[in-house]
Amino acid sequence: MDRTVGDHSFLLPAAEAGPGSREQAARLKKLQEQEKQQKVEFRKRMEKEVSDFIQDSGQIKKKFQPMNKIERSILHDVVEVAGLTSFSFGEDDECRYVMIFKKEFAPSDEELDSYRRGEEWDPQKAEEKRKLKELAQRQEEEAAQQGPVVVSPASDYKDKYSHLIGKGAAKDAAHMLQANKTYGCVPVANKRDTRSIEEAMNEIRAKKRLRQSGEELPPTS
Numbered sequence: 001m002d003r004t005v006g007d008h009s010f011l012l013p014a015a016e017a018g019p020g021s022r023e024q025a026a027r028l029k030k031l032q033e034q035e036k037q038q039k040v041e042f043r044k045r046m047e048k049e050v051s052d053f054i055q056d057s058g059q060i061k062k063k064f065q066p067m068n069k070i071e072r073s074i075l076h077d078v079v080e081v082a083g084l085t086s087f088s089f090g091e092d093d094e095c096r097y098v099m100i101f102k103k104e105f106a107p108s109d110e111e112l113d114s115y116r117r118g119e120e121w122d123p124q125k126a127e128e129k130r131k132l133k134e135l136a137q138r139q140e141e142e143a144a145q146q147g148p149v150v151v152s153p154a155s156d157y158k159d160k161y162s163h164l165i166g167k168g169a170a171k172d173a174a175h176m177l178q179a180n181k182t183y184g185c186v187p188v189a190n191k192r193d194t195r196s197i198e199e200a201m202n203e204i205r206a207k208k209r210l211r212q213s214g215e216e217l218p219p220t221s
Contacts, residue, residue, distance in 0.1 A: 042071060046078045053100065054082060060105035066090065066097045075100075089115045 053062050064075065072088055079086040079100050087107070090096035099115065101107055107115075110130075114121045 043074050046075050050078055050082050061101045064098045066095050072098055
């Protein structure tokens with residue numbers, strides 16, 4: 001026992017300790033022995049449950065009730081000695097529990113993720129999900145190999161209306177016509193002036209003289 005006198009500390013012999021201190025030490029020792037005994041009993045109980053689990057060929061995994069940290073540690077040690085696999089799940093320390101698996105039925109990453117999310121593991125649904133994922137991946141790979149898709153019209157508009165205008169009519173009309181802002185499209189041949197410059201100037205002078213004399217203009221050809 002430590003006793004402080006001034007600035008000095010010294011250890012009193014056990015015989016000099018007060019009766020209250022001896023009783024407290026005795027109670028503490030008793031509690032420690034009880035705790036040790038409880039751990040021993042708990043370990044024996046876990047060893048029995050793990051042994052029964054190993055001998056049961058119909059069980060591939062076992063879920064235990066929530067345990068405290070010390071109990072989970074003991075169970076993990078028992079499982080490791082027995083050659084099995086164990087995992088702890090649960091968010092809160094009071095709700096965490098242990099699941100044990102036989103080595104030949106060790107859980108997949110998908111199964112562990114399901115338990116971590118607090119969900120039940122359904123092998124059938126997991127297999128369907130895996131197949132759908134593989135199918136989507138194959139389709140993406142095939143699309144990448146084919147390259148971009150080029151969209152083309154189902155038919156050519158010229159073929160669609162060929163029974164009305166003929167296959168060469170549209171092309172011929174395009175060569176023959178030019179845009180006229182005032183009257184629309186007019187054949188090129190109708191727009192050409194075949195007169196020479198001298199003939200055109202003579203006609204303009206004649207029209208001017210006729211207007212000045214007041215005579216009627218002759219029709220132009």
